[in-house]
Amino acid sequence: MLTDAPPNGARSGQPAAGARRATITNVAEALGVSKGTVSRALNGYPDISDRTRQRVRQAAERMGYLPSAQAKAIRTGRVGAIGLVLQVGEPDAQRPFLADFLAGLTTAASAENCSLTIATAQDDSETRAALSRLIAERKADGFILPRTRLVDPRIDLLRAAGVPFVLFGRTGDPTGCAWFDLLGEDAMDEAVRRLHALGHRRIGYLGGGVGLAYNALRLAGYRRALASLGLPQAPALETHGGTTMETGAAGAARLMAQPDPPTALVCATDMGALGAHRWACEAGLTIGRDLSLIGYDGVPEGEWVAPPLTTFEVDNRAAGARLAALLLRRIRGEPAEALRETARARLCPRGSDGPPALDPTALARRLEFTAQGHHDTKGGRP
Amino acid sequence: MLTDAPPNGARSGQPAAGARRATITNVAEALGVSKGTVSRALNGYPDISDRTRQRVRQAAERMGYLPSAQAKAIRTGRVGAIGLVLQVGEPDAQRPFLADFLAGLTTAASAENCSLTIATAQDDSETRAALSRLIAERKADGFILPRTRLVDPRIDLLRAAGVPFVLFGRTGDPTGCAWFDLLGEDAMDEAVRRLHALGHRRIGYLGGGVGLAYNALRLAGYRRALASLGLPQAPALETHGGTTMETGAAGAARLMAQPDPPTALVCATDMGALGAHRWACEAGLTIGRDLSLIGYDGVPEGEWVAPPLTTFEVDNRAAGARLAALLLRRIRGEPAEALRETARARLCPRGSDGPPALDPTALARRLEFTAQGHHDTKGGRP
DNA sequence: CCTCTTGCCGAAACCGGTTTCGGTGCGAAC
DNA sequence: GTTCGCACCGAAACCGGTTTCGGCAAGAGG
Numbered sequence: 001m002l003t004d005a006p007p008n009g010a011r012s013g014q015p016a017a018g019a020r021r022a023t024i025t026n027v028a029e030a031l032g033v034s035k036g037t038v039s040r041a042l043n044g045y046p047d048i049s050d051r052t053r054q055r056v057r058q059a060a061e062r063m064g065y066l067p068s069a070q071a072k073a074i075r076t077g078r079v080g081a082i083g084l085v086l087q088v089g090e091p092d093a094q095r096p097f098l099a100d101f102l103a104g105l106t107t108a109a110s111a112e113n114c115s116l117t118i119a120t121a122q123d124d125s126e127t128r129a130a131l132s133r134l135i136a137e138r139k140a141d142g143f144i145l146p147r148t149r150l151v152d153p154r155i156d157l158l159r160a161a162g163v164p165f166v167l168f169g170r171t172g173d174p175t176g177c178a179w180f181d182l183l184g185e186d187a188m189d190e191a192v193r194r195l196h197a198l199g200h201r202r203i204g205y206l207g208g209g210v211g212l213a214y215n216a217l218r219l220a221g222y223r224r225a226l227a228s229l230g231l232p233q234a235p236a237l238e239t240h241g242g243t244t245m246e247t248g249a250a251g252a253a254r255l256m257a258q259p260d261p262p263t264a265l266v267c268a269t270d271m272g273a274l275g276a277h278r279w280a281c282e283a284g285l286t287i288g289r290d291l292s293l294i295g296y297d298g299v300p301e302g303e304w305v306a307p308p309l310t311t312f313e314v315d316n317r318a319a320g321a322r323l324a325a326l327l328l329r330r331i332r333g334e335p336a337e338a339l340r341e342t343a344r345a346r347l348c349p350r351g352s353d354g355p356p357a358l359d360p361t362a363l364a365r366r367l368e369f370t371a372q373g374h375h376d377t378k379g380g381r382p
Numbered sequence: 383m384l385t386d387a388p389p390n391g392a393r394s395g396q397p398a399a400g401a402r403r404a405t406i407t408n409v410a411e412a413l414g415v416s417k418g419t420v421s422r423a424l425n426g427y428p429d430i431s432d433r434t435r436q437r438v439r440q441a442a443e444r445m446g447y448l449p450s451a452q453a454k455a456i457r458t459g460r461v462g463a464i465g466l467v468l469q470v471g472e473p474d475a476q477r478p479f480l481a482d483f484l485a486g487l488t489t490a491a492s493a494e495n496c497s498l499t500i501a502t503a504q505d506d507s508e509t510r511a512a513l514s515r516l517i518a519e520r521k522a523d524g525f526i527l528p529r530t531r532l533v534d535p536r537i538d539l540l541r542a543a544g545v546p547f548v549l550f551g552r553t554g555d556p557t558g559c560a561w562f563d564l565l566g567e568d569a570m571d572e573a574v575r576r577l578h579a580l581g582h583r584r585i586g587y588l589g590g591g592v593g594l595a596y597n598a599l600r601l602a603g604y605r606r607a608l609a610s611l612g613l614p615q616a617p618a619l620e621t622h623g624g625t626t627m628e629t630g631a632a633g634a635a636r637l638m639a640q641p642d643p644p645t646a647l648v649c650a651t652d653m654g655a656l657g658a659h660r661w662a663c664e665a666g667l668t669i670g671r672d673l674s675l676i677g678y679d680g681v682p683e684g685e686w687v688a689p690p691l692t693t694f695e696v697d698n699r700a701a702g703a704r705l706a707a708l709l710l711r712r713i714r715g716e717p718a719e720a721l722r723e724t725a726r727a728r729l730c731p732r733g734s735d736g737p738p739a740l741d742p743t744a745l746a747r748r749l750e751f752t753a754q755g756h757h758d759t760k761g762g763r764p
Numbered sequence: 765c766c767t768c769t770t771g772c773c774g775a776a777a778c779c780g781g782t783t784t785c786g787g788t789g790c791g792a793a794c
Numbered sequence: 795g796t797t798c799g800c801a802c803c804g805a806a807a808c809c810g811g812t813t814t815c816g817g818c819a820a821g822a823g824g
Contacts, residue, residue, distance in 0.1 A: 047803080064518065072780080072781055430773080457812045
């Protein structure tokens with residue numbers, strides 16, 4: 001059996017078989033110097049002679065000594081960990097991104113001797129509770145806040161607690177906030193221009209999570225492009241909440257059920273776009289001809305549908321790395337205003353967009369026709 | 383600007399605006415008792431009167447006091463965290479599972495006042511380095527080891543260090559190991575029986591990661607079912623390494639390039655099965671008729687292909703929860719041998735399996751025919 | 765009335781680090 | 795030959811908890 005957690009260890013002075021890690025006292029005794037000297041030597045204080053520093057370094061190396069993060073934290077106030085509370089159970093949780101995102105966070109953090117502490121929560125109140133607890137137990141020196149809202153109670157909580165944080169996304173009141181974000185508005189702008197160049201003149205917006213900051217920004221980018229191109233803009237061309245296949249399909253159905261429906265949809269999320277994709281297939285539309293779709297996120301499922309989804313790819317690993325770097329600087333005291341970065345998502349052209357085969361009126365007639373029962377669904381053609 | 387990390391705080395006795403968390407000394411002073419009394423009262427020691435215990439509890443609650451995990455750790459040796467090193471960058475990394483898995487881990491852990499510390503690594507040596515560092519810095523009381531190998535250096539490392547751990551999966555030398563695992567061998571067995579009941583008599587195995595424990599177990603389950611049903615078993619019916627679409631396609635191609643190819647493939651992983659799926663489509667086979675496929679994992683992509691993939695669904699959230707619970711008990715000193723659990727994956731029948739339309743010989747002729755150029759690929763039928 | 769428990773709690777050691785303060789030895793300057 | 799400054803390091807306080815030890819008071823028993 002494994003040596004069961006030796007609580008008080010062998011009473012002997014020599015740890016011997018206990019496999020106990022070396023402490024700073026062990027190193028100090030081995031060298032015949034004081035604890036303080038070892039600490040200062042290893043932490044680069046100037047009032048230690050080079051010879052002593054060398055000896056201490058070598059002894060520490062030889063004994064496999066690494067300072068305990070907890071013991072260090074109790075004095076310095078820094079745990080050497082960044083915190084992240086994931087809200088799972090939400091429809092558009094960050095499924096495929098997560099591994100890459102975490103990899104980015106941890107590699108950047110561990111480059112500065114920091115680890116990552118994570119917690120999960122089902123809803124908003126659990127998230128706040130988890131944050132409070134991590135703060136109270138001092139398990140993290142600062143936090144990454146993903147999926148920012150326009151008004152975000154997490155931000156108020158951290159501001160009030162005086163704990164450093166960095167947003168993944170922007171927010172309504174940016175006072176004292178550092179952030180990293182992708183320019184979703186530019187992506188939506190680019191999507192509209194691309195569709196316009198293909199010949200589309202009536203372009204709809206299938207929005208994402210209501211209240212989430214990204215959705216407001218992407219909507220703004222969509223509208224900006226419409227305005228600059230002189231294309232029509234109308235409430236009937238916009239819908240929101242399309243973050244899953246179900247809601248995406250429902251949103252697409254709503255947008256397309258009008259006399260002059262859009263011939264193309266710019267979608268704030270890939271999952272919403274995939275819902276629209278499925279709806280359009282079932283409505284008998286040929287995607288990329290009758291209806292064009294452009295998504296955003298770069299989820300792997302987008303490659304699986306036919307035709308594959310044109311979308312904007314996000315480098316989540318790089319995002320995680322930048323966020324960790326910013327947070328570490330924030331923890332060291334740099335002002336939040338100096339820690340704001342953005343990046344661009346990369347257009348990934350695939351098959352779901354193309355020149356419109358029909359004008360809006362013809363498209364509406366076509367939809368009405370199939371809706372009246374002339375449907376070719378998965379029954380095979382008789 | 384936010385109050386920048388007040389290192390030594392205001393010199394005043396009253397923390398006031400510093401927003402500093404209350405310490406045990408604060409609570410003790412507020413009540414006029416000693417630190418020790420507060421500690422004992424909150425930790426349920428028996429030699430504290432009920433009245434005092436109540437007063438301390440209320441004061442702690444009122445002052446928002448929660449003991450610092452680090453300060454506690456320094457004395458008790460327990461950090462109150464479980465560790466997990468994720469190996470990203472591998473082809474069959476746990477992409478879709480991860481969020482659910484983490485949710486299971488953290489909810490089960492936080493129920494016992496534990497958090498989760500994670501690190502990532504690219505390869506084996508980085509993984510070992512990350513483990514060593516987390517141990518040396520005492521950032522975790524124990525570890526979850528996912529994706530176990532038949533011979534796994536991580537296990538040796540943790541055994542030598544005397545650190546508790548629980549495997550997600552089994553391993554070659556189980557001495558001193560606790561684990562949770564899914565009975566992949568039973569799933570493969572069930573898959574073979576299902577195909578046999580459908581009429582298949584020549585069934586192949588598209589194996590997963592070489593050297594990984596699950597692959598050996600699933601192969602054993604496949605062979606066991608063949609033997610018990612009296613079906614032919616041959617090296618030519620087995621291949622390994624199919625953990626991605628590419629390798630899965632290659633494996634399927636190899637298995638099917640023989641005079642009497644299998645009419646059905648039992649696949650150790652969904653990604654391998656999806657590779658076989660794509661290969662079969664491109665080879666002009668009708669999946670579910672010419673060739674049947676059964677996967678394992680329950681990745682979401684399986685629902686996206688046509689026909690959707692019959693597979694075994696794994697409840698990764700529950701797995702995470704069980705693993706965390708086992709690890710916590712292990713940390714408390716329960717013997718590893720008493721902490722071994724298994725669960726079953728649930729068959730999820732979809733469309734990729736059915737009665738065979740051809741016998742092996744006819745199937746081989748069919749494949750040869752299309753290989754000679756009579757191919758109908760995505761060019762449309764001329 | 766004295767002793768012996770028993771219940772309850774304070775004092776202080778302790779965990780493993782960091783940091784302040786003060787003191788030594790040495791060479792240089794006066 | 796003092797005095798001063800400087801480089802270097804030891805002693806000890808400190809961080810925020812836990813745990814051991816011992817003491818006091820009250821009650822029980824003789």
